[in-house]
Amino acid sequence: MNATSSEVLYRAEGVSKRFPGALVLDGVDFILRRGEVHALLGENGAGKSTLIKCLTGAYRRDGGTLLLDGESIDPRGTQEAQGLGIGTVYQEINLLPNLSVADNLFLGRQPRRFGLVSTAAMRRAARGILAGYGLDIDVAADLGSFSVAIQQLIAIARAVNLSGKVLILDEPTASLDAQEVGTLFAVVRDLRARGLGIVFITHFLDQVFEIADRITVLRNGRLVGSKPTAEMSRVELVTMMLGRALEQETHSRAPQPEISGAAVAEFKGFGKAGKIAPFDLTVRAGEVIGVAGLLGSGRTETAEVLFGVERADSGEARVGAKAVSLTSPRAAVAQGFGFCPEDRKTSGIIADLSLRENIALALQARRGWSRPLSRREQNALADRYIQALDIRTSDREKPVGLLSGGNQQKAILARWLALNPSFLILDEPTRGIDVGAHAEIIRLIEGLCAAGMSLLVISSELEELVVYSTRILVLRDRAHVAELTGSDLTPDQIVHAIAADGSGQAGA
Amino acid sequence: MKARFLPLAATLLIFLIAYAACYLQYPNMLSTRVVGNLLTDNAFLGIAAVGMTFVIISGGIDLSIGSVIAFTGVFLAVVLDSTAIHPLAAFVLVLAITTTFGGVMGAIIHYLEMPAFIVTLAGMFLARGMAYVLSVESVPIHHDFYGLLQGLYYRMPGGGRLTLIGGLMVAVFLAGILLAHRTRFGSYVFALGGGVPTARLMGVPVARTTIAIYALSGFLAGLAGIVFSLYTSAGYSLAAVGVELDAIAAVVIGGTLLTGGAGFVAGTLIGILIMGLIQTYIIFDGTLSSWWTKIVIGLLLFSFILLQKALVWASESDRAVLRRRLLRSKALR
Numbered sequence: 001m002n003a004t005s006s007e008v009l010y011r012a013e014g015v016s017k018r019f020p021g022a023l024v025l026d027g028v029d030f031i032l033r034r035g036e037v038h039a040l041l042g043e044n045g046a047g048k049s050t051l052i053k054c055l056t057g058a059y060r061r062d063g064g065t066l067l068l069d070g071e072s073i074d075p076r077g078t079q080e081a082q083g084l085g086i087g088t089v090y091q092e093i094n095l096l097p098n099l100s101v102a103d104n105l106f107l108g109r110q111p112r113r114f115g116l117v118s119t120a121a122m123r124r125a126a127r128g129i130l131a132g133y134g135l136d137i138d139v140a141a142d143l144g145s146f147s148v149a150i151q152q153l154i155a156i157a158r159a160v161n162l163s164g165k166v167l168i169l170d171e172p173t174a175s176l177d178a179q180e181v182g183t184l185f186a187v188v189r190d191l192r193a194r195g196l197g198i199v200f201i202t203h204f205l206d207q208v209f210e211i212a213d214r215i216t217v218l219r220n221g222r223l224v225g226s227k228p229t230a231e232m233s234r235v236e237l238v239t240m241m242l243g244r245a246l247e248q249e250t251h252s253r254a255p256q257p258e259i260s261g262a263a264v265a266e267f268k269g270f271g272k273a274g275k276i277a278p279f280d281l282t283v284r285a286g287e288v289i290g291v292a293g294l295l296g297s298g299r300t301e302t303a304e305v306l307f308g309v310e311r312a313d314s315g316e317a318r319v320g321a322k323a324v325s326l327t328s329p330r331a332a333v334a335q336g337f338g339f340c341p342e343d344r345k346t347s348g349i350i351a352d353l354s355l356r357e358n359i360a361l362a363l364q365a366r367r368g369w370s371r372p373l374s375r376r377e378q379n380a381l382a383d384r385y386i387q388a389l390d391i392r393t394s395d396r397e398k399p400v401g402l403l404s405g406g407n408q409q410k411a412i413l414a415r416w417l418a419l420n421p422s423f424l425i426l427d428e429p430t431r432g433i434d435v436g437a438h439a440e441i442i443r444l445i446e447g448l449c450a451a452g453m454s455l456l457v458i459s460s461e462l463e464e465l466v467v468y469s470t471r472i473l474v475l476r477d478r479a480h481v482a483e484l485t486g487s488d489l490t491p492d493q494i495v496h497a498i499a500a501d502g503s504g505q506a507g508a
Numbered sequence: 509m510k511a512r513f514l515p516l517a518a519t520l521l522i523f524l525i526a527y528a529a530c531y532l533q534y535p536n537m538l539s540t541r542v543v544g545n546l547l548t549d550n551a552f553l554g555i556a557a558v559g560m561t562f563v564i565i566s567g568g569i570d571l572s573i574g575s576v577i578a579f580t581g582v583f584l585a586v587v588l589d590s591t592a593i594h595p596l597a598a599f600v601l602v603l604a605i606t607t608t609f610g611g612v613m614g615a616i617i618h619y620l621e622m623p624a625f626i627v628t629l630a631g632m633f634l635a636r637g638m639a640y641v642l643s644v645e646s647v648p649i650h651h652d653f654y655g656l657l658q659g660l661y662y663r664m665p666g667g668g669r670l671t672l673i674g675g676l677m678v679a680v681f682l683a684g685i686l687l688a689h690r691t692r693f694g695s696y697v698f699a700l701g702g703g704v705p706t707a708r709l710m711g712v713p714v715a716r717t718t719i720a721i722y723a724l725s726g727f728l729a730g731l732a733g734i735v736f737s738l739y740t741s742a743g744y745s746l747a748a749v750g751v752e753l754d755a756i757a758a759v760v761i762g763g764t765l766l767t768g769g770a771g772f773v774a775g776t777l778i779g780i781l782i783m784g785l786i787q788t789y790i791i792f793d794g795t796l797s798s799w800w801t802k803i804v805i806g807l808l809l810f811s812f813i814l815l816q817k818a819l820v821w822a823s824e825s826d827r828a829v830l831r832r833r834l835l836r837s838k839a840l841r
Contacts (some may be wrong), residue, residue, distance in 0.1 A: 078709065079711055082711075086658060094697050094706050094709045094710065095706070095710070096698075096702035096703060096704060096706055096707065096710065096769075098698060098701065098702040098769035098770050099695065099698055099702060100698060103695050103698075104710075107695055107696075107699060107710050107712065108692060108695075108696070108710070108711045108712060110692055110695065112692070114690060116686060116690040117690050117692060117695070119690070162686075339539060346805070454786065
């Protein structure tokens with residue numbers, strides 16, 4: 001670990017940002033030192049990206065001061081921030097794939113001779129810059145002809161060349177493989193040695209402990225803490241991120257008996273490169289399998305591979321006794337699978353259609369358009385589930401977009417229940433709905449599993465998970481790392497399993 | 509060879525093969541007279557197509573150029589007929605009008621965030637309408653200065669004439685090549701074609717560049733109109749209908765991606781020459797209907813669209829293979 005110099009490079013004090021109806025940043029302090037890699041962590045909605053946007057001028061902050069090299073600054077846009085010395089590299093690379101590498105590095109400031117761009121001089125300079133990053137590539141080639149990893153390095157080279165004091169890396173490793181990450185980190189270490197202050201945002205805890213000198217954690221728009229990495233344990237970090245007080249008495253509850261019924265579905269070595277490492281999973285009738293992990297740990301990817309949204313490239317799936325291929329959601333539906341995705345606004349409900357139409361959608365899709373459900377059948381279906389799930393609505397013809405979040409969630413659930421699935425996957429079923437509705441959804445889950453349906457429930461609400469799960473799969477860095485059963489089903493154990501070092505025995 | 513240059517190479521190859529085929533049948537096709545006429549006959553289309561190339565590379569389209577050419581011709585004819593203004597002054601005046609016209613369209617496209625297709629479609633009707641307002645008749649131009657300009661030519665070896673307007677087209681292409689590929693403005697045009705939000709993030713002056721692109725297209729359409737009036741010695745409001753589509757065809761055949769972001773000004777010249785060559789062949793043959801020009805151009809367009817699509821697919825699968833190998837071999841220190 002490098003010794004961190006104590007010279008403060010960029011200091012943000014009491015930064016606040018308010019969006020209509022919500023305070024997304026509440027007086028956050030952030031201190032970046034020269035020659036430091038500073039990891040900024042937090043779950044979804046913690047305020048990381050809002051803070052970054054305030055630091056780079058992409059958002060106008062509502063309160064707080066920014067001091068760069070001790071001088072107060074007030075960037076009105078990313079361009080101005082860049083001019084002051086603050087460069088940002090985003091996850092989706094913001095370069096132009098149709099221009100040459102050299103043009104991308106020098107766009108708008110190409111060296112000129114007699115009014116014309118001096119291509120030779122520009123390419124020479126580009127090669128010189130990239131040599132500093134260990135890149136020896138054809139700078140005249142289109143940027144798009146290079147891998148994402150190399151484009152990422154070029155983006156960093158451009159940002160550093162333009163600004164040169166502060167470098168903000170927003171999830172730079174999200175689409176890189178292990179080797180590419182190694183290359184990127186070599187560059188980051190080099191830049192640190194050159195005295196840059198580097199803000200590093202990622203979901204991968206291993207990477208945080210590998211590269212970061214200091215960690216700052218945000219939660220719900222507030223600063224939870226900021227500490228040197230050396231003084232931070234994994235358990236402490238996960239606890240800070242998830243906001244659990246481990247010492248607290250955890251939810252007391254009789255351990256659920258392990259279910260040893262017939263396997264509804266079996267997956268062996270199932271996985272997809274770059275999304276989720278191969279895993280084994282046996283789903284038994286009437287059990288609820290909880291899935292826990294931090295954001296980006298592969299939770300949603302697991303669900304998508306199981307449901308055929310992402311086509312698995314390894315392993316096999318068996319439903320009942322026969323092998324099946326889950327190449328598309330349609331194929332998965334045919335096997336009796338159902339999936340309520342995490343983001344119901346974009347991939348779940350169709351807001352402008354009525355409640356009745358939303359509920360009937362999946363059943364109609366399975367029947368095919370040539371055999372339409374009659375209006376009477378649709379009405380009966382809708383009424384049945386409005387009653388069974390207690391969907392609060394004035395009538396079944398109300399557009400779903402006008403219902404509350406909890407009721408929208410129930411409408412999606414109703415859509416899949418109408419298919420009478422044998423295996424239902426729920427991704428964050430309680431996200432964004434109020435506390436009362438939480439309890440109802442949980443009761444529903446318990447009721448469904450009592451009726452013999454198998455469920456796989458993904459949730460970041462650990463207390464909820466332990467209430468309804470028969471067993472819990474713990475994910476980290478896109479791999480299944482532990483399975484908790486019986487008396488291990490406590491939030492405490494889950495946090496330990498998430499935080500466990502790759503080599504350690506998880507969840508023991 | 510880089511995939512980027514493949515469409516250009518394909519165009520050049522098709523042109524050479526076509527020319528060779530024509531030459532075998534009619535050896536006269538290679539004479540400087542034919543080449544000179546090829547340049548003269550297509551001068552106005554070529555000049556307008558240079559502007560269209562910039563517009564298309566930036567991801568836009570300009571449907572107004574045919575109407576602007578007609579307007580320019582009518583304007584010049586009416587002004588020279590009814591006033592004592594010298595043609596050179598009239599040229600400057602009309603170029604100022606068409607450049608402003610294009611710039612205003614660019615400003616509307618940028619500031620009102622309207623699709624270029626709609627804005628320039630409106631511009632097309634507007635310019636054509638303005639031409640009608642000036643005159644519905646074909647107005648002949650009789651001016652000594654016109655006669656002087658039309659008489660200017662360079663006699664090439666073999667007796668062919670490189671006329672003023674043919675030479676002007678070549679000059680415009682040369683200037684266009686430098687502007688597109690060797691200036692910051694040119695790189696901004698390509699950047700816009702690669703994606704406006706990204707270009708903005710990278711510091712491209714999007715508003716200024718967009719306005720400049722359409723102003724340039726308007727300027728060149730005006731220049732094409734001047735050339736057209738020199739070529740026909742008249743101004744007629746029904747002239748040059750559909751020229752914008754010919755220009756688009758030449759640009760695409762020349763290897764410029766219709767979706768923007770990649771292309772060559774030089775390719776457009778070859779596209780123009782291919783189209784001119786087909787027409788010349790039909791004239792030499794004497795029995796073919798001139799509609800064959802349209803049919804062949806249609807087929808060429810189709811094959812170029814297919815070629816471009818195939819190239820996109822090929823480069824995508826290449827990239828997946830290249831991805832890891834490149835990184836491992838080169839990026840590690």
